[in-house]
Amino acid sequence: MPTGTDANGKLRWGILGTGEIARVFAAGLAETERGTLTAVATRSRPADDLAEAFPGAEIHIGYEALLADPNIDAVYVATPHPMHVANASAAIAAGKHVLCEKPVGINAEEAETLVEAAKRADVFLGEAFMYRLHPQMARVCALVREGRVGRVRMVQASFGFRKEFEADHRLFANALAGGGILDVGGYPMSFARLVAGAAVGKPFRDPVAIKAFGELGETGVDHWTAAIAHFDDGLVAQLSCGVSVALENVARVHGEAGTIEIASPWLAGGRAGGPTSITIIDADGEREVIDFPRERHLYAFEADAAAEAVAAGRREFESPGASLADTLGNMRSLDAWRSEIGLEYASERAAGAA
Template sequence: MFMTDSKIRWGIIGPGSIAKAFRGGLENAQHGVLAAIATRDPNRPDLAEDFPGARILKGYDALLADPDIDAVYIAVPHTGHAEWAIKAAEAGKHVLVEKPLALSAHEIDAVFHAHRKAGTFAGEAFMYRLHPQVVQLIELIRSGAIGEVRMIQSSFGFSMGKFQPEHRLFASSLAGGGILDVGGYPVSMARLIAGAAIGKPFADPVKVRGTAKLNDEGTDDWAAAILTFKNGIIAQVSCAVMANLDNVLRIHGSEGRIEVPDFWFAAGDRTRGPGRIDIIKGGKTETLSLGEERHVYSFEADAASLAIKEGRTEFPAPGMSWADSLGNARVLDIWRKDAGIEYSIERPSVRTRTIDNRPLGPNTGVIPKRTIPGLAKSASAAALGFEDFKTFSSGAILLDAFWERGGNLFDTAFVYGAGYTEKLFGEWHTSRGVRENAVLIGKGAHSPLCYPDVIARQLTQSLDRLQTDYVDVYFMHRDNLDVPVGEFVDAMDAEVKAGRIRGPFGGSNWTKERFDEAIAYAERTGKTKPQALSNNFALAEMLDPIWDGCVTASTPDFKQWLIDRQVTNFSWSSQARGFFTDRAGREKTDNEELVRVWYNDQNFGRRDRAIELARRLGKSPIHVALAYVLAQPFPSVPLIGPRTLGELDDSLNAFEIQLTPEQVKWLEQG
């Protein structure tokens, strides 16, 4: 839906040099106008001169609260981008955020999640992408002007001359270095060209290898990376804040090459003259120039303003769409990981607040609490698994959100991520101060080290990584039928008596016969009885083990056993690993795991009924599948593994569904 024909009223947060450049763009724009700037020091004498006609507001919150501002240009240092972009969404403001949109792909995803919920526009300010010269370049590639594209070379580098540890371009606390400040330009251009070569808006590389020369702050003075794309294109990208690179884009094809000097300035940088594209074939050079005189930032300002007026939430191509920005950030994430760069602002001791720079909120929300036999604390009705996260700064985003939505049950294991999941949880609960109100699941003794004497040794190491002296729930991660079950019960009972397991324990992937044997042994010997299982349980019955040693509890006889014994089952793969999404279907056989583990007539019948019920309830089949696990007549706790805030919030739709016993039986038919 279009807004009125009036111009979009822009406010600027962070009135520095980039903000002044954007102001220049707005002065030449047709659809937007600068209305106000926000600064922590409104008495600076140069503000009125640098931003003529704009209202000067004290503090960024004042700008977000201003009803006469439609959209916000965020030009604060990198470390404030995600915070203020999210706060802008919460205030109902559209945003254009200076590159990089945030410090990592996970932070960018959190920004987009906030704007998706708000229905507001969010764009990353790579101004060159909206310039007509880029359209011309794409047309040349797609028309085959140099044949098939085979290699791309792109650089953006300058020299500050002297290392200045407190300067934003060097300081680790401000996410300094060239990779985030200017490396995104050559990466985004390489991805754009690789995409144009196959008729798409962009392409993501299948392999990234990066390196860098680091300074005493641990940030990069100069850096380079190789990007390999699926279609065989290889891109060499480089950036620097302490080296004057040639700053030329070179596209090598089977019949020639294209060179574009300073591609990010295009024709709008009046100090460098008109932009140009050189096509070099057969020893001859043809030079193309648009002769465009408009300010380079005016195209970006107009594109963002027009998108807002049209009711869009993201830039159309060739601007940076949300998927494009996320793909670009993933490359930068790998590049700096390969280079060994972790900013001090990302470390647990510093990042003690949420992504939008607030103290962690209360443990209340849509996820209800329940009692679990043998556990003194109340636990959330679902547990969070988070083994996909590789850094504290990325994992903390999801952990914070799960906590603030009412979740306090966390699933870890000795083997997950070679111990990183445990380390991450330890860093998180320590930085947030929530250990005593959290319910922690630990697991150990995974095959091939599935022996009683391993339990104590691994638990000692786990507790050290977890930064705690106990777990609330404990599972042997696998069973070993060659070992008498009593030896395992003895080992876990010893940990209960030592206070290192303070709630129920049992087995993950144990048969009901083995569990009965363990209970009988404990009763005979006066040992603590196992009270919990962690087996697969889902609306779809697992036909073939996902991994060796896996056991499902979804069969009718196992389910009846759980009902009769009232044993708590912590269900992994509780949503059948995508079987209830559009990744699966009778005609979709490309996913070997889905086909092998879930495909049969009974499961497809259940899937059909989940789809039908979801349609009646206004939900998705995956929500019905999770609600089914929650609605069992025995203590049933699903383990969920969302990787993004969007996936987390989507899963929580299941808590709005209260299935009746009749609906549960209907879903199980067949």
């Protein structure tokens, strides 16, 4: 079991993977209050720019070396989707706390395996939906709970961008569990579930039915898709995502008395941090803007929330972060979305045939 902090009370982080998201997280760690980057691991010969991208971090060749490092308390898993469960499980087995990039598995069954492993080992496990830990999401939930726009009846959320098709790119490769739903669809789905929960005083709520349509490309993954999620009180969420289409990338909560609009729900003004805002529009069209000036790097919030949980002896995020039950509910909802459009990965078919 890791001690939890260094001599200065900071959680000592190691990163598995050296790609783009690993570098973004490292930049976020530099602006945390409760964490420090200690080491990073690459599977092969380190690139020439690793020292610059991960300043002050020890560079390990091979993930096993980092997991064996006694100076690491927590591990951030920044590897491709199909490797998340294996890499996070190895970190858990080594007694490390884990923050895993989304999705924690390519389906709910994988996620359940990981959650059970973390519970048995008594370590923290969190899914890295960084947007959930930015202050604007806590404010959105508070506005919904307060009934600021009345009873919530509809939610709209989208996350999509256009990437030129490359069959072997992680966004399109079947072997890498590519496609819009697993890459960015978890954001609008988790937002809808968060708001649906807040509307009835709960941390989250799962839909009772999901209908969807989408476009599968030549590699068999979704290029774009839209879904309707229906909740038990009649609340309806309109969700869309894609890796081949530029979407609006906003979120709206529609109540009987008005609308809450979040202009930058997922990146909150930018990964590096930036100003963002929430707009409340009442039934008469009057607008109130709630500004959120830049505080720090977007990814610093989730790292500090994880460190705070560890320090308090908790083994999961508190809302609006994703608890373990919330993570599993989101994965089941994504499974249902995928099923609606006929998206099954080759690895899943192979596992089913075994």
